[in-house]
Amino acid sequence: MSIHPTASSVAAATATPPPAPPAPVRRIRQARSTRGLIMTIALLSILDAIAVFALFMLFLQEEWLLVGIVLAVTVLLNVIYLRPGWLPAKYLAPGLVFLAIFQIFVVVYSGYIAFTNYGDGRNGSKDDAIQTIVLTAQERVPDSPTYRLTVLEQFGEYFFLVTDPTGEVLLGSADQPLEPVGDFGTDSTGKADSVPGFTTLTFNDLLGNQRAITDLAVQLSDDPNDGALRTPDGSSAYLYLSSLEYDEATDTFVDRSGTVYRDGGDGAFVNDSGRELTPGWTINVGFDNFITAFTTENIRGPLISVTIWTFAFAILSVVTTFALGLFLAIVFNKPLMRGKKIYRIIMILPYAFPGFLSGLVWLGLLNQDFGYVNQVIFGGASIPWLTDPWLAKFSVLLVNLWLGFPYMFLICTGALQSIPEELTEAATVDGARPWAVFRLIKFPLLLVSVAPLLISSFAFNFNNFNIIYMLTGGGPRDVTAGVDAGATDILITLVYKVAFGEGTGRDYGLASAFAILIFLIVATVSIISFRQTKALEELN
Amino acid sequence: MTSTARIIPATRRKGFLYWARDTGWRHLIGLVMLVFAAFPLLYVLSASLNPSGTLVGSNDLFRTIDFGNYVRLFQLPQQPFAAWFLNTMIIGSVAALGTVFLGALAAYAFSRMRFTGRRVGLLTLLLVQMFPQLLGVVAIFLLLTGIGEIFPAIGIGTQTGLILVYLGGALGVNTYLMYGFFNTVPVSIDEAAKIDGASHARIFFTIILRLVAPILAVVGLLSFIGSTSEFVIASIVLTDPQTQTLAVGLYQFVSQETSRNWTIFSAGAVLAALPVVALFLYLQKYIIGGLTAGAVK
Amino acid sequence: MKVTSRSLLMTGALAATTAIVLSGCATEPEAPQFEGSLTVWVDADRAGVLEEVAAQFEEERGVTVELVTKEFGAIRDDFITQAPTGNGPDIIVGAHDWLGKLVQNGVVAPLELGDKASEFQEVAISAMSYEGQTYGLPYSVENIAMIRNTALVSEQPETFDELLELGEAAGTEYSFLVGLDPNAADPYHLYPLQASFGAPVFEITADGTYDPTALALGNEGGEAFATALAEWGAAGVLNTNITGDIAREEFVAGKSPFFLTGPWNIPAISEAGIEYAIEPIPTAGGETASPFVGVQGFFISARSENTLAANEFLVNYIGTEAVQTALYEVGGRAPALLTAFDAAASNADVAAFGEVGANGNPMPNVPAMDVVWSDWGTTEVAIINGQGDPVELWRAMVESIQSKIDG
Structure with missing residues (x-):
């Protein structure tokens, strides 16, 4: 009977402080010590110095957007800390700055990628793609000889001085096809290494401008179809013919048979029969990825069963780990119990070892024919823990429980400390049984502080790619069913298979679109359950 | 539950049965959990003591006891285990301290102050961390490369840069944990101090933080474990073996199917778990120190 | 009074800020990175051997080689995401079956081995080829x-x-x-x-x-x-x-x-x-x-600005018998260079695996x-x-x- 009033009185005591009236605010300002002010100013000075330096560098790099952002943030921070008042901002700003830089940026970046075709074969700029195509189109003419080479320089222009296998010495440059030279010096091996009026470049001289040397093509003759000499190393040259020519005016590639490759609008050069040149480049594709996400057969087919299992997996993971963690926290929250230190340490151990190592051990333990579980615990039975659809679901949950309960145990152990002992004492004196004390007083109070963590744990498990991939890879898969989804596939693993395992390879654009959609699901569920918890009630 | 003073005489009188009902069953549960929690790790320990074994190839545990793997760990020039260990301790400690500090600041603001956007802010903190980070690594790489062009000291390849990335996650779930706990500290304490003329900073640093020590310890421990076991970002950011953490370094022993060295890896994992255990032991007195609320009054 | 001391402090703060900023600016902007510096991604096993070669290269060619140790399995994907940003490495170690992906993403440059191609096992060269071009310097063959x-x-x-x-x-x-x-x-x-x-x-x-x-x-x-x-x-x-x-x-x-x-x-x-x-x-x-025959080797980034140095390092340093033998000794994989393989084949196991591999197909x-x-x-x-x-x-x-x- 007396339990309820006690609980609510605590809630009242811990509830919102009244909004501070103006008077205390002024008092706070006055109370601000000179020492504190000096500290503030010292820290701000360092911050401003760093910011000004960054602004200076960004200014030089002409990154105007970033200049604006850095400037705005710096001014804002200065205002927050120099201006009296705005107390919440003073406490929130440090954490928020880090959050904005390292977390929000990642989210924004993923959001941006969802509207592009970024992925395998489409991961750079168009200019880079053209440059790479030109580079790889250089094919060495079959059975052509090796020319011994010396690179010369005259008036800032590079020249190739080559000695061909017959001993003939030729000179040429980018604009001037190879021509025999008469007047040259040779080294001990008979390789021409100097021409009067030209500077001979050593290997170290070449290092300063490597790209220019390796990009240099010296035509064998006036006829471009004879090919051009290029050097990969600065000391020998080979005869190359390009299999593709880029025409800047029309923005097309033409190969030797005359086939034309045009910018197909899909981030690649493509010919009429649909053959693409690699690599392509990243372009903006608008909502295409979202449309694909909704229309992909491999997602739509198994979508319902996978979604149900994803929710089941996430909810059961939270419930089991929390239940076990809480139970253990209560069990070992006994002041005079001996050896509880040891128990607690053992309980932390699963959390202290690398997760994938534990995962592999469990994989071994659950092996159908050789695992300890079947061999010893079940006396040599052949239970298909990881290869039967239902048992695999169970095993995944079991291993996740093993991996996750220490976290809940720690949190509950900590949270239990926040419940004033007087409450339980008072209730016990009033004759309440321990279970009633727990159910009616401790548990509701505990839930208030851990509910957001449970929601967050739900979200984590909803996207718990690693545990599924490590243990079953989403399997067992019914290969006769014609779908890619296995019995333990959750949404994120299914997305992974579709976005990274089909067609041209990894499609980050599609994956990001899926990520956004999944995020919307999780966020909606979280907001709803957040509303339902006392956590929010208490906020008002 | 009930105060211990009353239990002790009762125990003497009722003897074993009472003990079993009051404490004994807890030991029973403790033993069951001991098996459940520790058994899989025995494989790791067994592998670490075997000079040439596999991780799970055999159920025949502890066939050999040989500390050679532990010795060898410290003798590989390309895999400076001692340096990894030190790096992990430094990065883990700094990140944990930073997380606790930033998180506590924010939790204090959310718990004690009322301002527009507070509710939305709390919810946003939770939601931001739910975003599936498929591209997190790519984004972090781009970000740190960009930052590194201006401040090489915190770019790719630096431990400072990695710590900063970890601090990006300081607000979030941890803030909630602390927020809930801060709420249990009666506001009357702040008020009293305020009337005595203490500034808000003084109240926060000298009064509140002491009262919430248990949750600071829990968050510190969680964040320490989190940043020491983090692999994906650390492997992108830390490139020089001398700067790497245990999680990144150790994984190299087993990353390649054809040259896996489970036994050395296991030895490394066992040693790597020790600091976590030690930290827990050390923090335990804060976490379970308990009776905080009582001490306040 | 209080107000005055406060504004005094503010002035001080500004002065301090300015001073720090000025001192920051006064330091010379860092000299541009030495253009002959090569970044190589290797895994820990191979880093030891490469360290010696790198030192030798540095001494003889005046080019510093920066070895970045990465987990082998992560090299391919990290390279594909980082190379297009222009901040990737010059050279990576890798397996030949990554080649298709690397070429598809345009991150790897063809490598002209010239006459040296004949000094390698044929299967190694063909594994390192894709659509008619050779892309990598092979160093080991296994099956x-x-x-x-x-x-x-x-x-x-x-x-x-x-x-x-x-x-x-x-x-x-x-x-x-x-x-x-x-x-x-x-x-x-x-x-x-x-x-x-x-x-x-x-x-x-x-x-x-x-x-x-x-x-x-x-x-x-x-x-x-x-x-x-x-x-x-x-x-x-x-x-x-x-x-x-x-x-x-x-x-x-x-x-x-x-x-x-x-x-x-x-x-x-x-x-x-x-x-x-x-x-x-x-x-x-x-x-x-x-x-299936698996070949491992070294690839040059298509975005490398150090093409000459990278080429030189691979062909004339990694491609030597001494280095290939050293790599074999540390990894146990049969060398791709024929002379080094013949030397290693004095080990009966290497010879036997090599014989089986001679009938193999390169992994696609x-x-x-x-x-x-x-x-x-x-x-x-x-x-x-x-x-x-x-x-x-x-x-x-x-x-x-x-x-x-x-x-």
């Missing part, structure tokens, strides 16, 4: 072979059936062992048996490379292999619960006369005192049971392989465990792979 416990079976089998008979006769717990995975089998280890039925993954074109558009898995040989898989599964010859770790432990314990595996398990086998012979894989379908390096592996493995599991008609399962797999390749 699996049949390991026979000579104390248990004294005779070398000619065919796989004969092997099973001999294994049976040996009276050991298993007649034959190969490491598989309960969810993905192991198409790599089972490939030689499949190849002996005349079913490679893709059609092999006249120039010895794969044609990624022509899937050969689905030919008659493939279906015959599927039927054989089902038989072996039913007979217990293949068991998907025997993982690589278990297979090794059981073979080392003398529980099987035959073990289909690669050189990486030899140290454990010889340490355990097993007398063994490394032999060609007996044919199951009549044709040669060619294993086309990008489509990513798609192939997963369906291939899952289907093999289903067939071995008798979850349906083997030929039908095999056909469904070929269809699924084909549709994914077509996108």
Whole structure:
């Protein structure tokens, strides 16, 4: 009977402080010590110095957007800390700055990628793609000889001085096809290494401008179809013919048979029969990825069963780990119990070892024919823990429980400390049984502080790619069913298979679109359950 | 539950049965959990003591006891285990301290102050961390490369840069944990101090933080474990073996199917778990120190 | 009073800020990075050897080589994401089957080996080639072979059936062992048996490379292999619960006369005192049971600004007998350079694996392989465990792979 009033009185005591009236605010300002002010100013000075330096560098790099952002943030921070008042901002700003830089940026970046075709074969700029195509189109003419080479320089222009296998010495440059030279010096091996009026470049001289040397093509003759000499190393040259020519005016590639490759609008050069040149480049594709996400057969087919299992997996993971963690926290929250230190340490151990190592051990333990579980615990039975659809679901949950309960145990152990002992004492004196004390007083109070963590744990498990991939890879898969989804596939693993395992390879654009959609699901569920918890009630 | 003073005489009188009902069953549960929690790790320990074994190839545990793997760990020039260990301790400690500090600041603001956007802010903190980070690594790489062009000291390849990335996650779930706990500290304490003329900073640093020590310890421990076991970002950011953490370094022993060295890896994992255990032991007195609320009054 | 002291402090703060800023600006902007600095991504195993070569290169060529140690498996994907940003490395170490992906993403530059190409094993060069271009400097070649416990079976089998008979006769717990995975089998280890039925993954074109558009898995040989898989599964010859770790432990314990595996398990086998012979894989379908050959080597980034230095470092430093031998000594993989291989072949194991590998096919390096592996493995599991008609399962797999390749 007396339990309820006690609980609510605590809630009242811990509830919102009244909004501070103006008077205390002024008092706070006055109370601000000179020492504190000096500290503030010292820290701000360092911050401003760093910011000004960054602004200076960004200014030089002409990154105007970033200049604006850095400037705005710096001014804002200065205002927050120099201006009296705005107390919440003073406490929130440090954490928020880090959050904005390292977390929000990642989210924004993923959001941006969802509207592009970024992925395998489409991961750079168009200019880079053209440059790479030109580079790889250089094919060495079959059975052509090796020319011994010396690179010369005259008036800032590079020249190739080559000695061909017959001993003939030729000179040429980018604009001037190879021509025999008469007047040259040779080294001990008979390789021409100097021409009067030209500077001979050593290997170290070449290092300063490597790209220019390796990009240099010296035509064998006036006829471009004879090919051009290029050097990969600065000391020998080979005869190359390009299999593709880029025409800047029309923005097309033409190969030797005359086939034309045009910018197909899909981030690649493509010919009429649909053959693409690699690599392509990243372009903006608008909502295409979202449309694909909704229309992909491999997602739509198994979508319902996978979604149900994803929710089941996430909810059961939270419930089991929390239940076990809480139970253990209560069990070992006994002041005079001996050896509880040891128990607690053992309980932390699963959390202290690398997760994938534990995962592999469990994989071994659950092996159908050789695992300890079947061999010893079940006396040599052949239970298909990881290869039967239902048992695999169970095993995944079991291993996740093993991996996750220490976290809940720690949190509950900590949270239990926040419940004033007087409450339980008072209730016990009033004759309440321990279970009633727990159910009616401790548990509701505990839930208030851990509910957001449970929601967050739900979200984590909803996207718990690693545990599924490590243990079953989403399997067992019914290969006769014609779908890619296995019995333990959750949404994120299914997305992974579709976005990274089909067609041209990894499609980050599609994956990001899926990520956004999944995020919307999780966020909606979280907001709803957040509303339902006392956590929010208490906020008002 | 009930105060211990009353239990002790009762125990003497009722003897074993009472003990079993009051404490004994807890030991029973403790033993069951001991098996459940520790058994899989025995494989790791067994592998670490075997000079040439596999991780799970055999159920025949502890066939050999040989500390050679532990010795060898410290003798590989390309895999400076001692340096990894030190790096992990430094990065883990700094990140944990930073997380606790930033998180506590924010939790204090959310718990004690009322301002527009507070509710939305709390919810946003939770939601931001739910975003599936498929591209997190790519984004972090781009970000740190960009930052590194201006401040090489915190770019790719630096431990400072990695710590900063970890601090990006300081607000979030941890803030909630602390927020809930801060709420249990009666506001009357702040008020009293305020009337005595203490500034808000003084109240926060000298009064509140002491009262919430248990949750600071829990968050510190969680964040320490989190940043020491983090692999994906650390492997992108830390490139020089001398700067790497245990999680990144150790994984190299087993990353390649054809040259896996489970036994050395296991030895490394066992040693790597020790600091976590030690930290827990050390923090335990804060976490379970308990009776905080009582001490306040 | 208070206000005055406050504004005084503010002025001080501004002054301090300015001072710090000015001192920051006064320091010379850092000199541009020395242009001859090479960044190389290697894994820890190889870093030791490369450190010496790097020092030598630095001394002789005046180019610093910065070795970045990365986990081998992460190199490919990190390289693909980082190279296009212009901040990637100049050189990476990698496996030849990454090549398709690397070329597709335009991150790797062709490498002209010139006359030096003939100094390498032919299979190594062809593995490092993609669509007619050579891209990497190979340094090691490896493949699996049949390991026979000579104390248990004294005779070398000619065919796989004969092997099973001999294994049976040996009276050991298993007649034959190969490491598989309960969810993905192991198409790599089972490939030689499949190849002996005349079913490679893709059609092999006249120039010895794969044609990624022509899937050969689905030919008659493939279906015959599927039927054989089902038989072996039913007979217990293949068991998907025997993982690589278990297979090794059981073979080392003398529980099987035959073990289909690669050189990486030899140290454990010889340490355990097993007398063994490394032999060609007996044919199951009549044709040669060619294993996949895996080649490892070094690639140059298409975005490298240090093309000359990178080329020089690979061809004239990594491509030397001394370095290839040193890499062999640290990793145990047979060198790709012929002179180094001949030297290493004084080790009977290397020579024996090399002989088996001479009949091998390079593992396909086309990008489509990513798609192939997963369906291939899952289907093999289903067939071995008798979850349906083997030929039908095999056909469904070929269809699924084909549709994914077509996108």
